[in-house]
Amino acid sequence: DAGVTQTPRHEVAEKGQTIILKCEPVSGHNDLFWYRQTKIQGLELLSYFRSKSLMEDGGAFKDRFKAEMLNSSFSTLKIQPTEPKDSAVYLCASSLGGSSYEQYFGPGTRLTVL
């Protein structure tokens, strides 16, 4: 079985650009998570979907960050407009859901905003 796939692995953007990160969860998983990882803040939850329904949208990240699940096997995270402080690793994870909490993480997308 394929694990979680994320593309691109690296992204460089100019301040003010719109970028879209992509994620394919493990086949059959019902829950999908987007995280931002930085050395200072650690792992911060951006969005959480259960069976394609948005359960949590990350509060402070609402205004410029938008995650969508186009179908059960594909999700995007749009950042618009990007700012230098958005430079981080963006991780996607999926889990079966229900009573199974184990999350499987993708390799992440390293975003650099100039």
Place this chain on the structure above:
Amino acid sequence: QQQVRQSSQSLTVWEGETAILNCSYENSAFDYFPWYQQFPGEGPALLIAIRSVSDKKEDGRFTIFFNKREKNLSLHIKDSQPGDSATYFCAASAYNQGKLIFGQGTKLSIKP
């Protein structure tokens, strides 16, 4: 407010020693506690997990000790190997909540 707290940002032990990583939490509703291991350039991967009905979980060289009354837990890595050098995250979840709350991580270095 940090709901899950790891006491050390970094830890160094000699090869062959037991590494002990500590974690505490605030929410009494948390009942599932996984530890994730992350190597540079990769996403975190589940290492071992415990539910609050147990006080100990062992898997090979890795053991979780859990104290519900004190709201803390620790990950013991016996016979540490250089390949165990990684960042370890403690996390917690409440029943049917789905999402995990992560600690800040402890970077473990094993000296050969």
